[in-house]
Amino acid sequence: xxxxxxxxxxxxxxxxxxxxxxxxxxxxxxxxxxxxxxxxxxxxxxxxxxxxxxxxxxxxxxxxxxxxxxxxxxxxxxxxxxxxxxxxx
Amino acid sequence: xxxxxxxxxxxxxxxxxxxxxxxxxxxxxxxxxxxxxxxxxxxxxxxxxxxxxxxxxxxxxxxxxxxxxxxxxxxxxxxxxxxxxxxxxxxxxxxxxxxxxxxxxxxxxxxxxxxxxxxxxxxxxxxxxxxxxxxxxxxxxxxxxxxxxxxxxxxxxxxxxxxxxxxxxxxxxxxxxxxxxxxxxxxxxxxxxxxxxxxxxxxxxxxxxxxxxxxxxxxxxxxxxxxxxxxxxxxxxxxxxxxxxxxxxxxxxxxxxxxxxxxxxxxxxxxxxxxxxxxxxxxxxxxxxx
Numbered sequence: 115x116x117x118x119x120x121x122x123x124x125x126x127x128x129x130x131x132x133x134x135x136x137x138x139x140x141x142x143x144x145x146x147x148x149x150x151x152x153x154x155x156x157x158x159x160x161x162x163x164x165x166x167x168x169x170x171x172x173x174x175x176x177x178x179x180x181x182x183x184x185x186x187x188x189x190x191x192x193x194x195x196x197x198x199x200x201x202x203x
Numbered sequence: 204x205x206x207x208x209x210x211x212x213x214x215x216x217x218x219x220x221x222x223x224x225x226x227x228x229x230x231x232x233x234x235x236x237x238x239x240x241x242x243x244x245x246x247x248x249x250x251x252x253x254x255x256x257x258x259x260x261x262x263x264x265x266x267x268x269x270x271x272x273x274x275x276x277x278x279x280x281x282x283x284x285x286x287x288x289x290x291x292x293x294x295x296x297x298x299x300x301x302x303x304x305x306x307x308x309x310x311x312x313x314x315x316x317x318x319x320x321x322x323x324x325x326x327x328x329x330x331x332x333x334x335x336x337x338x339x340x341x342x343x344x345x346x347x348x349x350x351x352x353x354x355x356x357x358x359x360x361x362x363x364x365x366x367x368x369x370x371x372x373x374x375x376x377x378x379x380x381x382x383x384x385x386x387x388x389x390x391x392x393x394x395x396x397x398x399x400x401x402x403x404x405x406x407x408x409x410x411x412x413x414x415x416x417x418x419x420x421x422x423x424x425x426x427x428x429x430x431x432x433x434x435x436x437x438x439x440x441x442x443x444x445x446x447x448x449x450x451x452x453x454x455x456x457x458x459x460x461x462x463x464x465x466x467x468x469x470x471x472x473x474x475x476x477x478x479x480x481x482x483x484x485x486x487x488x489x490x491x492x493x
Contacts, residue, residue: 187423
């Protein structure tokens, strides 16, 4: 029982499926790496900006969330591309 | 009192994961999160106007949006603002200051504010309905001899057709409004940036492609966000059935965390982004930069 708990997928010899799964995971992983850096940049800059000029906070909040969503969406383009490749090909 | 409220809120937030667990229990033999997105026809209508799960959710979302608008906006003005009025004014202010005034030029706000505000509230409502367990699902459970639909969470916006329809609406309005404000010649001329003549064959196709990429990015952003959110929750709860019952605490904890993240942040942000980008696109078509 314990061994099946740790090794979820048994090797069946279907290398094509394994390749697709690895490609999907790699694509999403690398995509989220970039988006993580981007989102970090956005919030870091927001903190700096508000620390320097606190009176601009309400104006900047809208732009901050706009940038957040635009950056975050990049991961999902990768996800959709990966899923399409995984399901269709 | 506040402690009681916290307890009730916590219970309410834990319930969806239980409901999810129930949803998947029927299919424990071959559990696959992707089954949630296979839509079965409920009512067969001609011309492809069938009613399935996503359509039912969209209809429900429309009704809830109308009711929400009437309840929050048609308030009797008194000396003291009521709670209803305060919430209504808050939503109105976000729609006006954060969405409409950021993207639309002043002369177009009167015409396009209703559209972007409706878009924002409508998308927020469908996204939110997607995280409330409702008895609208393809699977049934037998209780006391009756086949009742199981509770399930499903957002209509996690199907591409719904978000593509919304994005197409914005896209068509953008071009219609651009042509009406600048004339067909002036509008299409505004697509061509001021670059040396030799660069034009390279730049113009890119600009035209960019217009179509807007359509894709607008629809896929909302679609993929909701899809990924639901898939994460389903997968974490599904781990119980796929692996070992001992992962139960872990998967409920992770499922609840992602559920909270989606409800608190993603739902509102996506509704706001869709409306704000629609406003920006329409505004930039009415008043091109050059």
